[in-house]
Amino acid sequence: MEAKTWKNPVIAWIDYRLPIFSMMQADLVDYPTPKNLNYWWNFGSLNGIVLVIMIGTGIMLAMQYTANVDFAFESVERIMRDVNYGWLLRYMHMNGGSMFFIVVYIHTFRGLYYGSYRAPRELLWIIGVFILLAMMATAFMGYVLPWGQMSFWGATVITNLFSAIPLIGESIVTWLWGGFSVANPTLNRFFALHYLLPFVIVGLVFVHLWALHVHKSNNPLGIDVKGPQDTIPFSPYYTIKDAFGLGAFMIVYLAFVFFAPDFFGEPDNYIKANPMQTPPHIVPEWYFLPYYAILRAITFDIWFVPAKLIGVILMFSSILILLFLPWLDRSPVRSARFRPIYKQLFWVFLADCILLGVVGGHPPEGAWIPIGQAATAYYFAHFLIIIPLLGIFEKTRTPPTSISAAVTPGGVGTKIKEAAE
């Protein structure tokens, strides 16, 4: 990074002491970005913007919300009816949660397809998995705050997962609750943590971006940038592309906010929490359904290990297994474009995840049990069997020698490179 001289004396004065403007110039403007990124690369910055929207609406909501079992439900109704634009803030926050997961899942599957988790971006990927985990914790606790029936029973079911831990499980659950059931202490701490975790996510995002900017973005070809002829500056090219993508995203997001605000929600959550009565059919929010299906898939004990514990272990493993993916995949190329078999099995895996989501939304009875078990088995087989084997046996195609060579073989890019040198 070469030092830039700033014309404005105030900026120059600050930058000499704290090179914040040089950093912004280098990482947000000049930042060399592969010139062949497609629209799937929009979802990273989109995630950042959704996080800002969630924090912004969340802070305003926190100013009106009361974290007490006697007032929480009513304070949310007050937000909806009495607070100026409260309905808008709450619906933006509620649907923003769903949108956040849609965007983050697309971002993750983009990484899976183009091999963005491969060396030297393993740590970047791992930080991303931790962001996902932090998001899931935040979303779960946020869903408890309105203190409706689904809030209460969702909290009861999920916190009870920890009771599967041998010996100390019950004590852990009591500790999580701060009592002997989900009650006021639980709601209070969930609110505190729901406010804290987004800022932890901001910190993780910063580290995620730091790691990104070391080896720069992957690209659809999955090959390394060979020189300046392969990149374009982030501004204006990708700022404007990200802005366009943001516009398209906002149309979808706000369409839900204004025209179908309860589309992703459960009607039962507009009934105040009643610790004496469980709703007939409890489901988590849609973005947790695949994990919920995995949790319920195991209906039998294996040797001395109870089914409940296996389910819990598998559910957490379904996320944690992503941490090992960079080492499970031994393929010589990154991008699925040059992996004829992986390219197809990627879609099979995506379909399997969606199937798990469908299973998770149905009561565990009849055909849904074996379907859920098969889908769970395939989920883990994809990571533990298919991906390692593909690394050995798949006949990959040869990627182009450089990003420029892919469009102008031996042409313009090379000449510019020579001129630059």
Add this chain to the structure above:
Amino acid sequence: MANTVSTSPEHSGEGETRRDFLLIATSTVGVIGVALAAWPFIDSMNPAKDTLALATTGVDISAVEDGQRITVVWRGKPVFIDHRTAAQIESAESVPMDDLPDPEPDSERVEKPDWLVVVGVCTHLGCIPLGQKVGDPRGDYGGWFCPCHGSHYDTSGRIRKGPAPANLAVPPYEFVDDSTISIG
């Protein structure tokens, strides 16, 4: 653009004005959009409908004797209701305007001369002046006295001496009937 090849047509002099126009137009639309989007966030901190619904207070004044003062709460603030005696009305009406730091005739501060209704918050820094209870100091002008910084108010609630810049505010109110006032 240290590591990248420049592809922008910066050398074409004619294109510059059009590009500038596009940049300014886009930025303007963006800034207006962000400002409009920010309004719901800002407005959510304004008083909510349930808060505004408590903004009107009805007061039964039938039991307030001649010369008696009562305090009621309106929008979280004290409102002084003073059933003035003939002497107090006389003293309020006879003050020359030149003697008042914030000139306002008594007739403009009351609906009925017998009843003075003012917000009991000192216009200096928001303390509650003394004078409502029997035995309270009422200041040099027989109205109210603010103990915080020594402002004296007269029997019309007007500032006469001390640091306060203005008279005690008169809230919007009306007589619903002879014995009931609706404030707000």
